[in-house]
Amino acid sequence: MEKIVIAGAGITGLSVGYHLRGLDFLMIEKENEPGGLARSKKVGDFYLDYGGHFIHGKDSYFIEFLKSLFGESLKKWERKACILKNGKLIPYPFQANLSLLPFNEKFECVKDFIESSFKRKKRASNFKDWLEINFGDGICKSFLFPYNSKFWIYPLESLSYEWCEWGIPIPQWTDVLRSALGETIKGLGYNPVIYYPEGGIGEFPLKIMESFKERIVFGREIKGIDLKRKVLILEDGEGIEFEILISTIPLLELIKSIKNPPSSIIKASSGLRFISTIVANAIIKGKDFENIDWIYIPEKWTPFYRTGFYPGRKGNQIPVFSEISILPNSKIEEEKIYLELFALLRKLNLIEKKEDIEYFEIIKIPYAYVIFDSYRRKNLPRILSFLERNSIISTGRYGSWDYLSMEKSFLLGKEVAERVKGKLHENLKKQKI
Ligand SMILES: Cc1cc2nc3c(=O)[nH]c(=O)nc-3n(C[C@H](O)[C@H](O)[C@H](O)COP(=O)(O)OP(=O)(O)OC[C@H]3O[C@@H](n4cnc5c(N)ncnc54)[C@H](O)[C@@H]3O)c2cc1C
Incomplete structure (x- = not known):
């Protein structure tokens, strides 16, 4: 029997393990708990995640799996997101909720959208171009350019757009017109309905691993890989042989x-x-926007591109997350971020004074979003196929260098497990012949 090793117990690694359960494998995780980015920390009565982590998905297998894990205890509701613009909250997606804009801006958005949707579509050459072709100048200038420039940091012309079709909803021109005339267009976007477990997002990985947890070793970091000998080297020097390595370590x-x-x-x-x-x-003492899950902030006066509320508000105590994009090696000044957060929450009228921030912490996610560009398109397949030739399947959001939600990570894990099972089956057949 081949020795299968899974590196990483995030959603992808756990899904591989779940779909290989019953077989002989070892999972190695550097942290002392499962979940990777989908973890929660308990602070008092609250669960804080690694930024807003809400489960969404359309795949029926995934939804059934969620139900089988959580039964009735999984909360489900219609996502309510907004965009902060000129002091007003405009429902998300912006492109389908234009009625709150000043007349001229609204007119430009609708006119340019309709014009662009009737023009013969040329093929976009980059992300900026893709936005212009699909949304027209008005919506781009009012929201899509400032928000995406803040989020992606790199010039939008230097990015490609393979990931856009599931991530950025393109409404019908009739919906854009209706929205400008005051109708709320619901259900657009990749996450119109969201799910969240009681006890924070960290409950999700804990439940996935239940049926095979004895196969996971925690607190062991893979530091080296000897391809010739097919050996993994852990931080204490211990070597672990593998025949097939399924790695979810960032590529x-x-x-x-x-x-x-x-x-x-x-x-x-x-x-x-x-x-x-x-x-x-943060945990704040104040008021919140009832039922709003999160707010996108395209404007430049704050470094945060999004702020939102973790489920589980208790009276006037509210668990809040706020996110900033940075380049990987940027210096982080905690005090400055605290002051920026205070300014943001006060401007939103959520709090009045610093003492209203009862708890504050910063988490850095070093690998958060991979950049899609022509370099990635050209070089990624070479790297992944080199690894495969050396019996390493590099998978997951950062292993396959992709933009994946938890649903997609879970489904990718299933796909990888099925490939591995197929391979084992083939090998067994060959041995019998
Ligand atoms: C800010 C932010 C918000 C997000 N919000 C959402 C959301 O609302 N909804 C949604 O569906 N998705 C969301 N996502 C995406 C979601 O987090 C990912 O799709 C998913 O968690 C990826 O899982 P993974 O297992 O592929 O990767 P990871 O979670 O990165 O797991 C990799 C695992 O490998 C371990 N590891 C790494 N190196 C080593 C090593 N050398 N040795 C041993 N172990 C190692 C890590 O500790 C980790 O446990 C968000 C992502 C970010 C960054």
Whole structure:
């Protein structure tokens, strides 16, 4: 029997493990708990996550799986997100909720959207171009350009748009017109309905691992990989042999850990870009916007691109998350972020004074969003196929260097497990012949 090792117990690794349950495998996780980015920290009576982590999904297998894990205890509701613009909260998505804009801006948005949707579509050459072609100048200038520039940091012309179709909803021109005339267009976007477990998002990975938890070793970090000997080296020097390695370690870290990788692979990975996220978690004493889950902030007066509310408000105590995009090696000044957070929450009239922030912490997510560009498109397949030739399946949001939700990570884990089972089956057949 081949030795299967799964590196990482985030949603993808756990899904691989769940779909391989019953087989012999080992899962190695560097942290002392499962979940990766989908973890929660209990602070008093509240659960704080690694930024807003709400489950959404359309795949029936995934939804049934969620129900089987949580039964009736999983909360489900219609997402309510907004955009803060000129002091007003405009329902998300912006492009389908234009009625609150000043007349001229609204007119430009509708006119340009309709014009662009009737023009013969040319193929977009980059992300900025894709936005202009699909939404027209008005909506781009009013929201999509400022928000995406703040979020992605890199110039929008330098990005590509493979990920956009599921992430950025394109309404019908009739919906845009209706919205400008005052109708609220519901159900657009990739997450119109969201689910959230009692006890924070961290409950999700804890439940997935239930049926195979004895196969996971926690608190062990993979530091090196010897491809020739097919051995993983842990931080204390212990070696672990593998026949198949399924890795959810961020791709750049995986390449760094390989002993003497070919120079072509070092070169191919050298230009892969990504951005980091700073999450400022807080528990505040104040008021909130009833039923709003989160608010996008395209404006420049604050570094935060989004602020929102974790479920589980208790009276006037509210758990809040706020997120900032940064370049990977940027210096983080905690005090400055605290003051920026105070300014943001006060401007939103959620709190009045600093003492209303009862708890504050900063979490840095080093690998948060990978950058889609022509470099990635050209070099990623080379890197992944080099790894596959060496019996490593690099998968998950950061292993496959992709933009994946928890649903997609879970489904990818299932797909990988099925591939591995197919491979084992083939090998068994060959041995019998
Ligand atoms: C700010 C933010 C907000 C998000 N919000 C949402 C949301 O609302 N809804 C949604 O569906 N998705 C959301 N996502 C995406 C979601 O977090 C991911 O899709 C999912 O968690 C990815 O899981 P993964 O297992 O692929 O990766 P990870 O969670 O990164 O898991 C990788 C695991 O590998 C471990 N590991 C790494 N290196 C080593 C090593 N050397 N040795 C051993 N173990 C190692 C890590 O500790 C980790 O446990 C969000 C992401 C971000 C960044």
